[in-house]
Amino acid sequence: MDRTDFARLGLLFLLFTSIIACKPTDESSKSSATASKSAELTVPKDLKWSERMMLSEMERVPKASMLDFQEKPRWSYTNGLVLSACAKVYEQTGKEQYYDYIYAYADELIDSTGTIETYKLSNQNLDMIKSGDVLLYLYPKTKEERFLLAMQTLDDQMESQPKTSDGGYWHKKVYPYQMWLDGLYMAEPFHIRYAQEYIDDEAEVQQIYDDVVLQFDLIQKHSRDEETGLLYHGWDESKEQQWANKETGNSPHFWSRAMGWYGMAMVDVLDFLPEEHPGHARIVTYLNQFAEAITNVQHESGLWYQVIDQGDRDGNYLEASGSSMFTYTFAKAVSKGYLPEKYEDVAQKAYQGIINNLITVEENGLVNLNQVCGVAGLGGNPYRDGSYEYYVGEIIRPNDPKGTGPFILASLELNR
Structure with a gap:
């Protein structure tokens, strides 16, 4: 073998060893592929x-x-609702993308004069108060005058909102003499916090505290079923609506999300109602009665039915928004000391039921919350009669914000 052959063999040896050195092992190959796939996920x-x-x-x-x-x-x-949850995610993570998402909403819909796009005070619609929570969050951070002016407009609505003969806020001007459970969550957390943080007249603040508590007193008086402890979706003082019981004025069924709104209203209002106010202890009592009644109709999966007390009827289904709202209510109430520790177990069971039965995750990491009732109400056009068939017949869809918002809130409370 001559010198040329030795040189060729040397080159072949070097080439072979370099190939071996560069070739990944099975484990490193898997690790690399996993890292690549993880990097591609839209939601980690x-x-x-x-x-x-x-x-x-x-x-x-x-x-x-x-x-x-x-x-x-x-x-x-x-x-x-969703942006209030987003604010809590931002506070926990400090990631600016969440704050930017919140700010962009207010920036888009409130002009330089404080006018709120698509909002009409004359509609006297309690639903429209809820996004005021976004302004309560943003104004201290931005000091933008337009946000304060918009909050003042919403407070003006509360001052002029039509009332029943005993002082209960009508749900909307187009729904005269009616109180809905929904309305307490839509308006009262904003109403009480705005009074506490932006009204200087102490007598006026105390009057608003009294008005806020009165709404819960009236719901307990008019809408609570003494036998089960559950609460009817709506109450019509005039008893003129087709859906209204001619003796009590109540709608005919217990809708889970309506009671979910009510539960969240109680725990959120208690954040701002001073403990020394006599209404504080009353709302805590209402909350304990509520928790017992709701737990009595919890499904073995941990979830709750759309028509909450009639799980055995055809068409009924385990519904995501009400289940998420109850989970949030119980978890927060236990952490604040309003409910006994046993309700922590109820909340954990409910949350696990949501994860096991209602959550799906797509390949790109997007999380879906399934089996959310899209909407339900009373009266209107076309007319909603509040029947069992009506509640189970409304659209069911994934990722409705009336479910995803409370799910985020529940997840934060349980630190899951």
Whole structure:
């Protein structure tokens, strides 16, 4: 073998060893592929459920003004619900993308004069108060005068809102003499916080505290079923509505989300109602009665039915928004000391039921909340009669913000 042959062999040896050195092992190849796949995820799977759902909502609805499957930007309660949850995610993570999402909503819908786009005070619609929570959050951070002016407009609505003969706020001007459970969540957390933080007249503040508590007193008086402890969706003082019981004025069924709104209203209002106010202890009592009644109709999965007390009837289903709202209510109430520790177990069981039965995750990491009732109400046109068939017949869809918002709130409370 001559010198040339030795040189050729040397080159072949070097080439072979370099190939061996560069070839990845099976394990390193798998690791590389996993890292690549993880990098491609729209929503990372190593985050908490609260952040994963918030990111999923932002991916599905890049502009918060379009939440709730809207074709045009609007000011409404679902925006305020989801953005209140988003604010809590921001406070926990410090990630600016969440703050930017909140700010963009108010920036888009409130002009330089404080006028709120798509909002009409003359409608006297309690649903429209809910997004005021966004302004309560943003104004101290931005000091933008337009946000304060918009809050003042919403407070003006509360001052002029029509009332029943005993002082209960009508749900909307177009629904005269009617109190709905929904309305307490839509308006009272904003009403009491605005009074506490922006009204200087102490007598006026105390009057608003009294008015807020009165709304809960009246719901307990008119809407609570003494036998079960559950609460009817609506009450018509005039008893003129087709859906109203001619003796009591109540709607005919117990709708889970209506009671979910009421539960969240209680725990959120208690954040701002001074403990020394006599209404504080009363609302805590109402909350304990509520918790017992709701737990009595909890399904073995941990979830609750759309028509909450009639799980064995055809067409009924385990519904996501009410289940998420109850979970949030119980978890927060236990952490605040309003409910006994046993309700922590109820909340954990409910939350696990949501994860096991109602959550799905797409390949790109987007999180879906399934089996959410799209909407339900009373009266209107076409007329909603409040029957069992009506409640179970309304649209069911994934990722309705009336479910995703409370799911984020529940996830934050349980730190899951």
